[in-house]
Amino acid sequence: MKKKSFFAVTMSITLLLTLLAGCSDPGAGSGGGPSGGDSAGQTGGEASRLKVAWICDGVLTDGGWNTNGYEGMQKLAEEYDLEVSYQENVPQTDVGDVLRNYASEGYDMVLSNEQYHCEPMVEVAADFPNVTFGCVNAYVSAENMIAFSGTLWQHNYLAGVMSGMVTKSNKLGLITFSTDSDSALTYLSSFRAGAQSVNPDIEVVHVATGSFSDLAAGKEMATSLIDQGCDVVYCNSGDCNATVMELCIERGVYTISAIVDRNGMSDEYVLGSTVNLPSTQLRMMVEGKLSGTHTGNVTPIVGGIEDGIEAFLVNESLQDKLDASVFEAIDEATAEIIAGNVTVELP
């Protein structure tokens, strides 16, 4: 027994030392970051390859926002032969560290999928003038940072218009992660403004899940809304979105998909999808950098439905099921928004 344990101790120490020896730069050779050289397995290739880092808050498998950004990056990597590294689950507290890490490891571009990462990103960008940063839906920016943003209200406004046209109970339900953050309040005010523009009596019930992953709780939240008479339920809370939509379809009330196009889930109850794809903005950033035409803008470039940054995709299969006035109202509102005649009071 004792002999064995001593042997084990010695063995472990030896092994640990061997591992510590591995502490050296795994991509050694070129002297850059860990993936600077060919030895880093998946990398390799010419020096001219653009090295792009992409980070997100939350998990890659949220089936919406982050999944779309991740897939968009994979597609770009293939198309333009980029070397892409990613890190998920980057909480607000660590954003600065992670961004600095990438910038110092020799990445040419450091992108974030998360709106709220833009404030720390501006600080980091000042220290790395040779790196191009980029943040989806950013509201602040820097000289070496590419910042696009949707208006974050136009597509929701249109969803509100459609909901306002189809509701019979004049009660709409909105589910978000919290009910008092700026982004949640933007959702509420634009969705409500759209609905009330066609029917001033409409009431929007706004509730929070407090979780992106507690699917059962999200579903019960939607149950509450439906039971209280909401006949359109719109959910934007991570993983819960698809679950809430399934419930709505089962219960026979209208629903709207947030972030990605899920119009195919039902040809009867999904009114449409409010789409604001991170992949669209990420593509604009990477292509701008590659062509050298765009490597930074101090003021974020805000684009709406006209620019294709965001969109409300009406479910085509409803064309012959709903009254034509519904679609006319949407077209009219779209035209009004593009003409600049619509304003929504935002937080």
Place this chain on the structure above:
Amino acid sequence: MPVSLLDTTLGMAVRMSTPYLFAALGGLLAQRSGVYNFALEGMMLGGAYFGYFFTLLTGNLLLGILGAVIFGLLSGWLLAFISIRFGVSQMVVGLGMNTLFMGLTSFCSRLLSNSRDGSALNLDRLIGNIISGPAAEIPVIGSVLCSQNLMTYLIIALFVFYAWFTRRTEYGLALRAVGENPAASQTAGINVFRYRYLSVIISGALAALGGAYLTLTQVSRFSENMTNGRGWIAIAAICLGRWSPAGTFFSCLLFGLASAASNQIQVLNIGIPYQFALMVPYILAILALVSIQGKSSHGPAALGKPYMKNR
């Protein structure tokens, strides 16, 4: 069609308490034998994932349930083996297993979602309600008793069985004895280890079923860390129920009601910040701990104390 507030709340309360009921019965059984199962949270998460995974794989809900049960039995065995055989801190083992299963289920769900595209990750079919039609329309009774699925009826039956078993059968009395005084039980010829092992192993299966309830009856997919603290609430329910089956049962219902109320507070829009609404179950749990003060039962006497055979 609007449903009455009472019906919504009560039906929801039963649905939300069912996972608590499974996990709490598992925890109760283990604690009766003298072993804390603090890994309930992780075991539920594992049950949720593996129940979902095997259903997705085979297209058969029964096999999915079986998968969850097998995971539960294995994880229960691991907990039993470590905490009984080695006599180490049951709390620490439980916490370690929670961490491990959280990582494992998230990791596995990554593997799964990498291998399929998004739409192929949904289960086609869930375990539905068995009673439908006019019966489900009766006020209160309809929403509480009839609009529920098979697993809810199963756990109610299991609670009744547990109550009968621990009070009326020789084995049940022996189980209680093991939890109260293992040394004396051993002297009386009861195999302490066998009772403890079996209790903890079954406890794992029950917790896993509680998790599987979420993915196989409520939502058709798995999400990382989707149990969101339900295992801990279950442990609080055992305490509040003072280790009696009826007490635990009603405590779970109470927590279910609190979760439902937390939803309804928001929907009714009475101006309470949502964070307070979400705190309700946890505040209730603390009040519950206070309210059991000074009452006769403090759980099995040998609870949490490792028992090692005299060498």
Place this chain on the structure above:
Amino acid sequence: MHNQKLKAFLRKRSFLITGGMALIAILLAMLVGGVLIMLIGIDPILAYRYFFYGAFGNIYGFGETINKFTPLLCCALGFSIAQKSGFFNLGGEGQFYAGALCAALAAANMGSASPIVGIALPVLAGIVGGAVLSSIAGALKILFNANELLSTMMLNYIMQYLIALLVSGALKNPNSSMEQTVPIPDPVRLPALMEGSRLHAGFFIALAALLLVWFLHQRTVLGFEMRLSGMNPKSARYAGVNERRSLIIVILVSGALAGLGGALELQGNQYKLMSGFSNNFGFDGIGIAVMGQYTPAGIFLSTLLFAALRVGTGSMQRGVGVPTPILYILQGVIIISVIVSNYFVRRIKDSLVEGRDA
């Protein structure tokens, strides 16, 4: 005989046995992790090289590791001191938040104070904040005999929602869209110690706390009473120990340490409070205390390990795309194997003692 010499050698240096077992636990975790990494088609050796490079191999990474070290150490100490007296404080997470909250409130009003006072008062406020939160669980325990495992756990959830409420409401920075407080003023921040790294003075405050706790425990009467009532409440009572008094002190100190962690993290690293401010520091503290066997040296080393795990797994993902849940798998396996190894350590030590008797 050789065997006898070995026994005598190990008897004198029993830390070698404990340490060896801990190493085995780490290796086991790495083995499990390695197999899983292999399963997703990534070269585990390369992944682990990224791990070590990320955590120790470069100045930024090492700075990050040290950055995580300070809050983790405080939380581990808080859990450890309570655990030794038989109080299971799972509330490190909530107490960490309470500390950060009080420090933030104090710091916001420190604009014109002298540097020493400006830094010290918020730290003290943090300590008090943590102690206040743990005293709630303590009062419930002492007055109502309420299970502290549950009450501290539930207080964690309540505290998290409370912080979410405050940073999006009363304490929200009006100039930012983010749900966070106004950054604390410069004079209140803990000074950075090294150019090019984020190492701040909080590191030494945490180390001082470690030494202080050790001193309190091993060299004072109060510490003796704490240990005695943890090991054997009955004999403590016979020995005339005021059990209730020593329990109250333990509970307060335990919460205070986690609160200190929150204050140091706020003043040394993040400068503003937000939801998710504590990235599981409180819970990791438990694993660290277990792994470190509740000894000062052990806790020091395991804090380093857990900090490195966080940074290293991030580096593995950046380098070769290993999913982050691997962190929890590694931590879980380490905690479980360390706790199991305690059994073997005890057996080995027993057999060594028997060897002497024979």
